[in-house]
Structures are given as structure tokens and as C-alpha cells.
Amino acid sequence: MLLMVRRQAPSAYIVLDPGHGGQDPGAVAPDGTREADLNLAQALTLKEYLVALGYRVGFTRTSDVYVPLSERIAMARRMGARLFVSVHHDTPTASRPGVYYSPHPGSEELARTVAAALGEGAWVRPSSASRFGRLYIDDFPGPAILVEFGPTRPTSREERIARAQAVASPIAEFTRRWTA
Numbered sequence: 001m002l003l004m005v006r007r008q009a010p011s012a013y014i015v016l017d018p019g020h021g022g023q024d025p026g027a028v029a030p031d032g033t034r035e036a037d038l039n040l041a042q043a044l045t046l047k048e049y050l051v052a053l054g055y056r057v058g059f060t061r062t063s064d065v066y067v068p069l070s071e072r073i074a075m076a077r078r079m080g081a082r083l084f085v086s087v088h089h090d091t092p093t094a095s096r097p098g099v100y101y102s103p104h105p106g107s108e109e110l111a112r113t114v115a116a117a118l119g120e121g122a123w124v125r126p127s128s129a130s131r132f133g134r135l136y137i138d139d140f141p142g143p144a145i146l147v148e149f150g151p152t153r154p155t156s157r158e159e160r161i162a163r164a165q166a167v168a169s170p171i172a173e174f175t176r177r178w179t180a
């Protein structure tokens with residue numbers, strides 16, 4: 001059964017982008033929990049489920065290093081990525097998860113799919129509604145979303161698994177339709 005799933009999977013390449021890293025910790029919780037660390041842990045867990053579904057997954061970083069935003073997009077392009085999923089956590093006071101989408105066709109649909117899978121009243125917003133007026137995911141030449149998985153606070157492996165399981169299938173399903 002697993003072999004069948006793998007054979008049917010498209011050659012689409014998903015790039016996961018754990019936000020921040022190195023000198024840029026992202027949001028920091030009162031107890032010192034760094035968003036950059038949460039992002040990497042969540043992205044690595046998500047990868048396990050996407051790989052199990054038969055998808056080739058790339059990363060913009062797999063350790064605690066600083067990678068400039070423009071370089072993240074350039075890396076994804078070099079990997080031939082069809083889909084760009086940036087993994088972030090929100091400020092410690094955030095109450096809900098949410099998903100930003102780039103202006104590229106398909107991004108909004110993917111964002112809505114992922115937000116619905118996340119539940120918890122997750123919001124969906126265009127990147128133009130972010131406090132920067134735009135986001136670096138806008139520079140990716142394909143569907144791109146930036147997921148705020150929840151507030152920056154200590155998360156358990158069980159939480160990361162639950163979140164990864166929730167969004168892996170919707171992402172894989174979208175990829176299959178988008179690249180069909």
C-alpha cells in the first residue's frame with residue numbers, strides 16, 4: 001500500500017522554511033523559549049509526515065543558523081521547489097494560529113486548506129495585511145504560505161506531531177492537484 005502511494009506521488013518538491021535562526025531568534029517567550037527553535041522543531045516534524053506521504057522535501061535551514069530572507073527564496077528556486085511553506089510561531093500573546101498567503105495563484109487556496117486543518121479558529125490573511133505590508137514569500141514563483149503555528153511558548157513533541165499530522169495531508173493533497 002505504501003509503495004502504491006509513493007508511486008502515485010508527483011515529483012513536486014516542497015520546501016519547508018523554518019523562520020529566523022542564528023542571530024535572529026524571532027519572538028521570545030518570557031521563559032526564554034525562542035521562536036527560531038520552535039520553527040525548526042515543527043518543520044522537522046512536518047517533514048516526517050510529508051516524506052511518509054511520498055513527497056520530496058527540502059529545507060532552507062536544518063540548524064540554528066541565520067539565512068537571509070532573499071537567500072531562502074533563492075535556495076527554494078535552486079531546489080526546483082513547487083511549493084514554499086514557511087514555518088513560524090507568533091508572539092507569545094497570540095491567541096490563535098494563522099496563515100499568510102502570497103499573491104501567487106493557488107496560495108490563498110492552500111492557506112485556507114491549511115488553516116482549516118489547523119483548527120483553533122485559525123485566521124487566513126494576505127501577506128499585504130502583515131505589519132510589513134508584504135512578506136518574503138511573495139518572491140517565490142509558485143504557491144507560498146507562511147504559517148504561524150501558534151504563540152511562542154514551550155511546545156511538546158505531542159503538540160508538534162498533532163500539528164504536523166493536521167497539515168501534512170492537506171499540503172500533500174494540494175500539491176498533487178496543483179502539479180497534476
Ligand SMILES: [Zn+2]
Pocket residue numbers: 019020026027035088089
Ligand atoms: Zn517568525
